[in-house]
Amino acid sequence: MFERFTDRARRAMVMAQEEARDHNHPYVGTEHLLLGLISEEESPAVELLAGLGAWRAGIRDRVERALTRGTEPPRGHLRLTPETKRALEDAQRESVQLGTDYIGPEHLLLGLMGQQGTIASAVLGSYGLHLQAVRDGIREPAARDATSSANDFFGRFTDRARQALSEGEKSARKLNHNHLGTEHILLGLFAVEGVALTALHNLGISHDAVRDQLLRTAGFGTKPPAGPIPFTVRAKKSLEMALKDALTLGHNYIGTEHLLLGLMRESEGAGAQLLRGFAAQHQVRDEVIRILNAPAPAPEPPPVVVGREPEIQRIMQILMRKSRNNALLVGEEGTGRTSIVSGLAQRIAQGGVPAGLAEVRLRAVDATTAARETVEDPDRTVLFVDDVQPWDADALRALGRGKPRIIAVTDPGTFTELPDLGAYFQTVPVSEPTHDEAVGILKRLRGEYEAHHQVTITDDALDAAVTLSARHNTGRVLPGKAVEVLDEAGARVRMTDGAAQTVDARHIAELFADQTADRADRAADGPSVDDRYIWAMS
Structure with a gap:
């Protein structure tokens, strides 16, 4: 029987095994075979289903809801359940009755629909699908045209x-x-x-x-x-x-x-x-x-990233690879991981990228939702998944196996819990920027905080924010902690001095002086470090 399988039918069987392993199941059930059938976007089975009102993302979501994940990864050969075996036998019979000399994904779909009481048949039945309607869709050219038209309808959904x-x-x-x-x-x-x-x-x-x-x-x-x-x-x-x-x-x-x-x-x-x-x-x-x-508001330009040229170049090189072309940025929260991706987006928008990335668009998504959706034009789309957590692992693996390409961001602790992601992603370490790089980043962000707080921020204030936050906020990293300091100082000046005032190094230093006032009062060996910094900046 298997020698009559088309390449697509064989791939569906392989993907069914992958789905079973991903769910820690030691068997291949009809639910896994259904997921395998919809794994290929241009499969005849997928086109038939979409034409009858059942699109891929919805099918996967409904199957996932009905599944219970196993506790341990399976080892060795995966057995076929009795229902799956009967589905394959029915697929062969359907192929003969339809007068074809091969078994394709469309015949496997018919085989699944004949297995009552299974997850696959329940999911397909929830869309109101009937065995004869699918047979007609395979047999009649007119039905195929109707399928294509209906597929276009669901493809229109944003x-x-x-x-x-x-x-x-x-x-x-x-x-x-x-x-x-x-x-x-x-x-x-x-x-x-x-x-x-x-x-x-x-x-x-x-x-x-x-x-x-x-x-x-x-x-x-x-x-x-x-x-x-x-x-x-x-x-x-x-x-x-x-x-x-x-x-x-x-x-x-x-x-x-x-x-x-x-x-x-x-x-x-x-x-x-x-x-x-x-x-x-x-x-x-x-x-x-x-x-x-109504006229659409002018889009705000993404922040420019400075001092991150090696990371941006590395991401672009990964995206242009043929295999393992997904990037995983690993760094502590506050090191500017997301701003690096924003910088790449700006370069794409301004045409400052190689020709292979010129028509790519970045799209921020949630990992779990993206794994269940069909992405339009996957070759020219790069998905951005921010702040990956351990519970996103399965969704990230599913995304990493196919298209479109992925840029994900996580922290070192989470990365150590997901060692197998190296099979799909290439790691881009994101370390804390230097003093000058952090000041450069603040200069690019200065306009946003000046507009929000209605103040003017001096260069000395930026330098002080980086210097003092690096010295005293040891539990956090640059540039995030310096940005927090700048935001706090802007809010204080606006409250105490009114609008259209200036934030300088004195205000930054006073912020730290207040935070350590109790310790300074108890100290008997001279002024605090922050007091000395105030005098140094005067």
């Missing part, structure tokens, strides 16, 4: 729109509801920054008010949902309405604003009924249109 749907499902679970309706999508929109959230806030509609009203009308469910949560008919209809509104507005994507408009268009849904308790349908639509037509 990352924030997908996140809103995911947050909606979380809300349904918290309420013990066994369906994902328009009311839950509405709650999900409150959890994601975007036009929809801005419009709702402008209309005086809050998450808590909507949730309280939903509890009064629907209440809590009797028990938590055990498996994947299916969309209601009205929720699906609202997504179709969202597409219509997007096209009406001349947009080639579906964002949170279109989801909100779609909820209102599906007027019989619980989401629209909840909204009508706070604002009329035309008010919601008018507010969304007003926001969309």
